[in-house]
Amino acid sequence: MSKKKVPASKKYKDGTNYKDGAGKTxxxxxxxxxxxxxxxxxxxxxQKKTAKVRVRRKxxxxxxxxxK
Numbered sequence: 277m278s279k280k281k282v283p284a285s286k287k288y289k290d291g292t293n294y295k296d297g298a299g300k301t302x303x304x305x306x307x308x309x310x311x312x313x314x315x316x317x318x319x320x321x322x323q324k325k326t327a328k329v330r331v332r333r334k335x336x337x338x339x340x341x342x343x344k
Contacts, residue, residue, distance in 0.1 A: 284327035308337025308344055317343045 292304045307313060317338035323329050337344050 284331050288328045288331040306332070306335040306337075310343065313337065313343025314341070317341050 293301055294304065296302050306316075313336045316336050317333065318341040320329055320333055320338070321341045
């Protein structure tokens with residue numbers, strides 16, 4: 277039995293799930309051009325370029341250390 281290969285773009289899709297105070301699951305989106313985006317781009321610019329990092333940096337719109 278073989279596993280189905282899932283592309284990195286689907287496996288590491290946009291956003292991060294979390295539960296709010298009421299217990300409802302919510303998603304934090306990746307919005308380029310924000311302070312949060314700039315922080316992620318600066319932080320991930322020095323990381324090893326794995327499939328996950330490449331997909332997430334693309335979702336954040338990273339160009340170097342800035343989110344555009």
